[in-house]
Amino acid sequence: MSLLLSPFQTLIKARTGLMLEDANSIDKLASSIQVGMELECIHSPERYLAQLTENQQSFQALINRLTINETYFFREPEQIDLLVDVFIPQWQHQFGGRPIRILSAGCSSGEEPYSIVMALIERFGEAALSGFNVVGADIDSQVLAKAMKARYNEFSFRGVSVDRRHRFFDRIGDAFQLKETIRQQVAFKELNLFAPMQSPELREFDVIFFRNVSIYFDTPTRKTIQQNLSQMLTDQGVLMIGTAETLANDLGVLRLVERNGLFYFSKLSAKADGVVVPNLSKQANKLSANLVTEEQHKVPPKPLRPLAILADKQKLIHLLAEKQYDQAFPLAEALLIATPQDHQTRLLKAFILMNRKQWEAAEALLMQALQQDDWCLDALVLLGLLAKWQGRIEQAIEWFKKAVYAHSDRWLVHYYLADSYYRQQQSPLALRGFKTALQLMDKHPELSDLRWVPLDFSMAEMRFLCQHHIQKLTAQGKDASHGN
Numbered sequence: 001m002s003l004l005l006s007p008f009q010t011l012i013k014a015r016t017g018l019m020l021e022d023a024n025s026i027d028k029l030a031s032s033i034q035v036g037m038e039l040e041c042i043h044s045p046e047r048y049l050a051q052l053t054e055n056q057q058s059f060q061a062l063i064n065r066l067t068i069n070e071t072y073f074f075r076e077p078e079q080i081d082l083l084v085d086v087f088i089p090q091w092q093h094q095f096g097g098r099p100i101r102i103l104s105a106g107c108s109s110g111e112e113p114y115s116i117v118m119a120l121i122e123r124f125g126e127a128a129l130s131g132f133n134v135v136g137a138d139i140d141s142q143v144l145a146k147a148m149k150a151r152y153n154e155f156s157f158r159g160v161s162v163d164r165r166h167r168f169f170d171r172i173g174d175a176f177q178l179k180e181t182i183r184q185q186v187a188f189k190e191l192n193l194f195a196p197m198q199s200p201e202l203r204e205f206d207v208i209f210f211r212n213v214s215i216y217f218d219t220p221t222r223k224t225i226q227q228n229l230s231q232m233l234t235d236q237g238v239l240m241i242g243t244a245e246t247l248a249n250d251l252g253v254l255r256l257v258e259r260n261g262l263f264y265f266s267k268l269s270a271k272a273d274g275v276v277v278p279n280l281s282k283q284a285n286k287l288s289a290n291l292v293t294e295e296q297h298k299v300p301p302k303p304l305r306p307l308a309i310l311a312d313k314q315k316l317i318h319l320l321a322e323k324q325y326d327q328a329f330p331l332a333e334a335l336l337i338a339t340p341q342d343h344q345t346r347l348l349k350a351f352i353l354m355n356r357k358q359w360e361a362a363e364a365l366l367m368q369a370l371q372q373d374d375w376c377l378d379a380l381v382l383l384g385l386l387a388k389w390q391g392r393i394e395q396a397i398e399w400f401k402k403a404v405y406a407h408s409d410r411w412l413v414h415y416y417l418a419d420s421y422y423r424q425q426q427s428p429l430a431l432r433g434f435k436t437a438l439q440l441m442d443k444h445p446e447l448s449d450l451r452w453v454p455l456d457f458s459m460a461e462m463r464f465l466c467q468h469h470i471q472k473l474t475a476q477g478k479d480a481s482h483g484n
């Protein structure tokens with residue numbers, strides 16, 4: 001199926017503000033559209049586009065497949081500390097007993113609002129909880145269902161001590177169930193931050209956490225969303241933005257204030273208790289266009305201290321998991337200068353370049369990675385994807401074949417190879433590949449990810465596509481044999 005994506009990108013941006021322009025997002029959009037069409041038994045992209053335009057349920061299902069929900073408990077805890085240690089004691093004094101209202105906007109699977117509740121309990125005790133209303137809101141209805149369930153795996157506990165986990169969660173097999181008293185403290189709501197009118201329940205907040213969400217929008221969209229958020233705040237309310245996003249959100253809608261070394265935004269009309277920072281919107285516009293300019297590239301990155309390398313590599317992986325390729329790029333460059341032989345950094349940088357569509361530079365790095373390790377899974381898969389994203393399917397097949405040869409227990413490589421054969425209409429090979437991928441998904445679901453690079457895909461969607469293609473190709477095969 002050859003698919004013109006721009007009308008889909010336009011519709012999604014117009015309704016949600018989400019920009020889907022890097023190579024990985026484009027790939028994900030194409031496969032999500034394919035899944036949507038299969039699920040709704042629609043055979044033409046034009047008809048599916050019309051369906052998305054007219055039918056909110058179809059549109060919502062597509063959005064659920066496209067959002068990035070990366071999060072974990074007590075992420076950037078300093079801002080939660082600022083809330084419980086500084087703002088709340090002050091507000092409790094000022095508000096004369098009325099509940100303090102807290103919103104996590106773009107709450108994903110709930111780790112952020114639940115972390116706030118845990119911090120409130122630790123600071124003020126469980127009995128004080130009636131003095132707070134905590135709400136979590138997100139555009140993705142599926143991730144909200146997960147938030148309400150409040151059952152998490154290891155991955156959500158990157159920022160949590162064992163003590164805390166033990167205090168607030170019950171272990172159930174490999175998972176951790178949040179205790180009921182905490183689960184009940186957060187109300188979850190569906191919310192599109194880009195839409196103008198919000199329900200009355202989503203107003204009058206004293207603090208809104210809006211962290212690691214603005215990165216998916218361009219500057220005009222950020223401005224619109226900030227105006228919407230401003231209307232959801234009380235006159236004295238504050239907006240907490242992720243530390244790395246501060247500059248790109250200083251857009252003249254709210255005022256940037258610094259307190260205890262941390263930044264937040266408040267309404268222009270409000271009296272600020274911290275130090276008001278002069279407007280930085282000029283620089284913000286430059287940065288938040290999500291472009292690192294050529295001039296910036298020419299500045300040689302600062303050398304890194306050895307101790308910083310590990311932490312920066314973690315940061316780089318997070319940035320990639322959140323698709324912040326332009327922010328990740330200078331960090332990858334600096335890391336590769338500091339550790340030129342580091343295989344993982346080379347692969348991560350190649351992945352960034354691929355997403356910025358700098359194909360040749362990405363390919364050169366991946367070939368170097370293969371020289372370091374002839375059968376590196378990540379390098380082979382990335383080379384296959386690099387060819388696929390450029391529409392060079394025959395070349396993609398060659399790389400995926402090598403990956404299958406060297407890593408035959410990985411369902412992902414069988415899936416990619418089968419998908420490439422399918423695009424080439426090599427039906428018997430595609431059918432065999434999809435069947436193998438499906439068997440391996442059941443046998444070795446744990447062998448899902450690449451080793452070094454955080455590739456964003458959904459096993460559930462790939463399973464669905466395998467099943468669907470197997471059905472279709474089998475039926476085609478039967479028709480062909482009847483026709484003979």
Ligand SMILES: C[S@@+](CC[C@H](N)C(=O)[O-])C[C@H]1O[C@@H](n2cnc3c(N)ncnc32)[C@H](O)[C@@H]1O
Nearest residue numbers: 067069070071106108138139140192193211212
């Ligand atoms: C990376 S997560 C951030 C989670 C959490 N705030 C944190 O910092 O860990 C971004 C979330 O923003 C949500 N989102 C994206 N666009 C949105 C919109 N227009 N309205 C509401 N939520 C949106 C996504 O569904 C996703 O769950």
